[in-house]
Amino acid sequence: MLWNFKSRDSKREATEGDNELSMIPVWSIVLAVLVFASVQYLFHGVLPHHRHEMLPMRLLMGYSWGTAFASYVLLVGYVSRDVKRRKMSASLWMLIVIVMPGGIGAIVYFLLRQPILSRCPHCSTEVASSYHFCPQCQFQMAPVCGRCFRGTLITDVYCTQCGHDLAEDQAPARLRAYSD
Ligand SMILES: [Zn+2]
Ligand SMILES: [Zn+2]
Numbered sequence: 535m536l537w538n539f540k541s542r543d544s545k546r547e548a549t550e551g552d553n554e555l556s557m558i559p560v561w562s563i564v565l566a567v568l569v570f571a572s573v574q575y576l577f578h579g580v581l582p583h584h585r586h587e588m589l590p591m592r593l594l595m596g597y598s599w600g601t602a603f604a605s606y607v608l609l610v611g612y613v614s615r616d617v618k619r620r621k622m623s624a625s626l627w628m629l630i631v632i633v634m635p636g637g638i639g640a641i642v643y644f645l646l647r648q649p650i651l652s653r654c655p656h657c658s659t660e661v662a663s664s665y666h667f668c669p670q671c672q673f674q675m676a677p678v679c680g681r682c683f684r685g686t687l688i689t690d691v692y693c694t695q696c697g698h699d700l701a702e703d704q705a706p707a708r709l710r711a712y713s714d
Contacts, residue, residue: 559611562608570604577596577599578596610631654670674706674709677690677700681693682695
């Protein structure tokens with residue numbers, strides 16, 4: 535019974551993995567709330583109050599700085615999970631994203647990150663999601679035109695690039711599953 539629940543949970547996690555928002559771990563959400571709260575405390579409790587400074591201004595500054603820092607914490611949390619999904623070095627990238635100032639590390643990360651890897655259902659070679667065929671066993675991962683070999687949509691009847699009649703290709707049945 536317990537085992538059953540567990541396997542169902544892990545299955546749900548696997549499908550939710552596609553949702554980008556679920557890529558943000560709980561610890562970074564909690565930390566983001568804490569950071570936001572402590573920035574409010576810093577602005578309203580610790581920093582010296584000047585008499586000429588108006589309260590709306592102080593609220594606005596506290597809110598915007600708090601949001602900026604909290605978003606950054608969420609971003610770091612996202613990277614910490616995304617980096618594993620892409621089989622990149624987690625510790626190296628976490629260091630880069632945290633150490634480089636003003637979010638530059640995060641920008642570098644999003645420019646350089648590797649495509650998400652999955653496994654070929656036929657031979658379990660690691661393949662990038664952009665591949666149309668498995669590099670090791672020629673297993674067809676995505677629908678392609680049989681004449682020009684560009685990617686096509688499962689619902690296309692003719693190739694959008696060369697006009698080829700896709701029905702002639704006799705694509706594997708599992709790729710045609712949703713076309714009718
Ligand atoms: Zn394969
Ligand atoms: Zn074509």
